Amino acid sequence: MRSLFTRKFLNLSRSYSVNKTFQEIPGPKPLPLIGNALLFSPLGPYKVSRLLDGFADLQKQYGDIIKLNMGNKISLLIFNPDDIRSMFQYEGKYPQRPTFEALKDYRKKKYQCVGVVPDNGEEWHRMRQNVQILLKLKTVHSYWSRQQAVAQEFSAGLLSKMNSDGILEDFLQYAFQYSLEAIGVVCYGKRLNCFSNNSEDYRVNKAIVQANVKFLKALGETFHQPPWWKLWRTKAYKIIESTQDFMMGTAVKYLQEARQKLIENPDRFLEEDPILYHLLENRNLSETEKNLLVTEIFQGGIDATGTVITMMLYELARNPSIQTSIYEDLMKNKMRPGHISPLLRACLKETLRLHPTAGGTSRIIDSDAVLSGYHVPKGTLVIGVNPVISKMGRHFSDPLTFDPWRFLKKTETAHPYTSLPFGHGARMCPGRRFAEQEILLCVAEVILKYEVLSVSSKDIFMFLEMNLVPSEPIDFKLILICPIKFLVVPTHLFMTNKKGFPVLPKSHQVAIRQFLFQETQILIIGAQRHQHYKHYQQYMEHMWQVGYESDPVMQFAQGYEDFLQFPLHNNLEAQTYEVFEKDPVKYTE
The missing domain is CATH 1.10.630.10 (Cytochrome P450)
Structure with missing residues (x-):
């Protein structure tokens, strides 16, 4: 009852400001038979895949309400959030929109x-x-x-x-x-x-x-x-x-x-x-x-x-x-x-x-309406182009910039019907x-x-x-930022090589190698799917050795581990001493 009263009140109040007819709504001039359909065809200026760009361009030319004639169907594009609110007020008990007929x-x-x-x-x-x-x-x-x-x-x-x-x-x-x-x-x-x-x-x-x-x-x-x-x-x-x-x-x-x-x-x-x-x-x-x-x-x-x-x-x-x-x-x-x-x-x-992800909101209005001062008859398809409205400077400051803080500022509030x-x-x-x-x-x-x-x-x-x-x-590009203490590798991830031993797919090898130098413990779980459970562990140890040897700095240091760990060793050889002296971790020149 309240919604019915509200609608009648809106119709009554707006009737005093209506001085424009439906025919006066601006829009591109239609052609005989096909109307404005050519605009969105391969021969026209707007591609269907970039339909919203076309709507934005039309808004700049004709304003916040535009009439389109698509052959035998007339529809309205609206770019004013107040009109979108009105559109929903005229949607009726069973809101209708264009259906997917096929x-x-x-x-x-x-x-x-x-x-x-x-x-x-x-x-x-x-x-x-x-x-x-x-x-x-x-x-x-x-x-x-x-x-x-x-x-x-x-x-x-x-x-x-x-x-x-x-x-x-x-x-x-x-x-x-x-x-x-x-x-x-x-x-x-x-x-x-x-x-x-x-x-x-x-x-x-x-x-x-x-x-x-x-x-x-x-x-x-x-x-x-x-x-x-x-x-x-x-x-x-x-x-x-x-x-x-x-x-x-x-x-x-x-x-x-x-x-x-x-x-x-x-x-x-x-x-x-x-x-x-x-x-x-x-x-x-x-x-x-x-x-x-x-x-x-x-x-x-x-x-x-x-x-x-x-x-x-x-x-x-x-x-x-x-x-x-x-x-x-x-x-x-x-x-x-x-x-x-x-x-x-x-x-x-x-x-x-x-x-x-939606191209807008639409309704086939259930009764005569008033949008932007124009009389709109019952049964008209009205399309609210929210993806264009939400990028307008009149509604959002610096509208093309990603700024989530705008929604957390109490001093900055947007019209509730700009983005739906x-x-x-x-x-x-x-x-x-x-x-x-x-x-x-x-x-x-x-x-x-x-x-x-x-x-x-x-x-x-x-x-x-x-x-x-x-x-x-x-x-x-993803960079791991949280410390991983344990990495669980289920046995069902392993494939079998030609010799019958378990191996991991290359994609999993790439992922696991990122943990090799992070002191992550590898836990192998699941049913035994190969000859012996130790083969899984041996394979992981092999992966660690291969990853370790692939580091060029570590390869260069191989053979000198004892001397680098104990720099005051009595029998430093010349070559080892040279390496040690140039080690930036131990000394800075």
């Missing part, structure tokens, strides 16, 4: 239901109500310890991913592995073993990541391009078919395992996996709907989370003083549910301001709190273990596929 079409044909993501209206509302549990803080925090364990294992394993120069190439591919493992704990109540050397686990998880990337790219093509798929099964439509079937098959397999756990011990299952319990015991959903909802949550938790982690570390690598401040804060104040470093959280907000990386209102991303938890845990564990250095000074921009993604691979 995805909706295939799911309806194959599964007889479409899920939350591609739908609108009452059916969307019914399905959406069943995932509200994802937004409860108590529920999110119950997964903290398991997701923190994922972050710790992921960060520790990054050493083995670096090349011989100590460079971690294309970090995003590893961030996807982390986000897959972290969301797997939530969706399937199990570890997917994304960091394992097991060839079968590696194959399956790699296939999941690749399928998700292909799916989003194909979804973007069917969304941004003319609906040719309605005339014939286009390549993009076929990719949507194959990837959806693969993801649904994965969900069915893992949920069968979860159902067995539920049957064996319901109380324990409820305590450990409240989200799965809520879905599996939900009598308002069919089995297919349950599988589809889990698939949507699972897929939604891979791409954007991995991208934000990568971009956050990208900014921290370029701003070492901020990285140091976060490290010091984390060392003083241990993170726990509900108690996260304010600076770390501010860094996340600043990363999402500069590098959001997870959307807003009833259609806000239901996995928002899980995404934030996973991102903060991952970045914290990486910063606690390494100094993250930027390899290239080149600026990275975001381009549009379905979501916004980095324009090129991002590499990091």
Whole structure:
């Protein structure tokens, strides 16, 4: 009742200031039949992959509200946060936005239901109500310890991913592995073993990541391009078919395992996996709907989370003083549910301001509205271009600079609708709190273990596929900063050489050699997989000797250890004495 009164009051108050019609809204002149579509075609000035740059350019030409005619559809671009707030006030009981028609079409044909993501209206509302549990803080925090364990294992394993120069190439591919493992704990109540050397686990998880990337790219093509798929099964439509079937098959397999756990011990299952319990015991959903909802949550938790982690570390690598401040804060104040470093959280907000993964927010308004003094009729598609708004100087000082401190200053507050990386209102991303938890845990564990250095000074921009993604691979150099007392090497990591003895893969050799001169004790654990357990220890000793001999300074000093340790030896030979005298550790000339 209150919201209805508020809307009527807003309509009444704004009606006095309205003196401009919908036809008067500025915008580029449309062409017959195709409207403004040529602007965003290969023949036009704006590429779809750089769509937001095109919108920013149009804003400079026409102002904060722009009318676009895309053939037979008229839409508005808005760049004023007050208008975005008004847009949400006119969204109606069942907020509508442009749907993913190709995805909706295939799911309806194959599964007889479409899920939350591609739908609108009452059916969307019914399905959406069943995932509200994802937004409860108590529920999110119950997964903290398991997701923190994922972050710790992921960060520790990054050493083995670096090349011989100590460079971690294309970090995003590893961030996807982390986000897959972290969301797997939530969706399937199990570890997917994304960091394992097991060839079968590696194959399956790699296939999941690749399928998700292909799916989003194909979804973007069917969304941004003319609906040719309605005339014939286009390549993009076929990719949507194959990837959806693969993801649904994965969900069915893992949920069968979860159902067995539920049957064996319901109380324990409820305590450990409240989200799965809520879905599996939900009598308002069919089995297919349950599988589809889990698939949507699972897929939604891979791409954007991995991208934000990568971009956050990208900014921290370029701003070492901020990285140091976060490290010091984390060392003083241990993170726990509900108690996260304010600076770390501010860094996340600043990363999402500069590098959001969503291209904006949109609504098909449910009633006549007033935006920037113009009358806008019911049924108009309104697009809030937040990624452009959040970089405007009128809202943020020095807007292109990464400055998380801006969110910690009480004297500096931004309009609440300038940056909406997870959307807003009833259609806000239901996995928002899980995404934030996973991102903060991952970045914290990486910063606690390494100094993250930027390899290239080149600026990275975001381009549009379905979501916004980095324009090129991002590499990091990691320097270990925390003392490691023990290094555990499981026996399952060892391969067998031609003579039947255990050896480690080269990537693991590179990682372990970094610990050779740090007085780290190597602990070998696990089942005996070769002839004798001592062979593992002998191999590690061999690795230490090879690493020791590879140091040119140590090689030069070989043969003189006794004399260098005891410089007052009575029988110093001339050559040894020469070496000793030039030793900068013993004497300075």
